[in-house]
Amino acid sequence: MGRLRIKKKEAVLPFRETLAYRTLLLAGSVVVFIVALYVMVGALIAKITMSFIISAVIGVAAAFAIFYNLDHLRSAKIPQRTLKRMKRR
Numbered sequence: 010m011g012r013l014r015i016k017k018k019e020a021v022l023p024f025r026e027t028l029a030y031r032t033l034l035l036a037g038s039v040v041v042f043i044v045a046l047y048v049m050v051g052a053l054i055a056k057i058t059m060s061f062i063i064s065a066v067i068g069v070a071a072a073f074a075i076f077y078n079l080d081h082l083r084s085a086k087i088p089q090r091t092l093k094r095m096k097r098r
Contacts, residue, residue: 042072042074045068
C-alpha cells in the first residue's frame with residue numbers, strides 16, 4: 010500500500026464575493042424597482058405629487074443599482090468545486 014495523498018483544502022471564498030451574493034443583490038434591486046414603479050403609477054393615478062416624486066427617486070436609485078449589480082456580477086467568483094461539477098455535466 011502506497012502513501013495516501015493529502016488533499017488540499019479548497020480556499021474559502023468570502024460570501025460577499027460569490028455569484029450567489031451578487032445574484033441576491035440583483036434580485037433585491039429588481040424587486041425594489043418593480044415596487045417603486047407600482048407605487049409611482051398608483052400615485053400618478055391618484056394625483057398624489059409627493060408620493061410620486063419619492064417613488065420616482067427610489068425607482069431611479071433602484072435602476073442604477075440594477076445596472077451596478079449587473080456590472081459586478083461579471084466579476085463574481087465561482088468556487089473551484091462548482092466549476093469542476095459544471096464541467097462534468
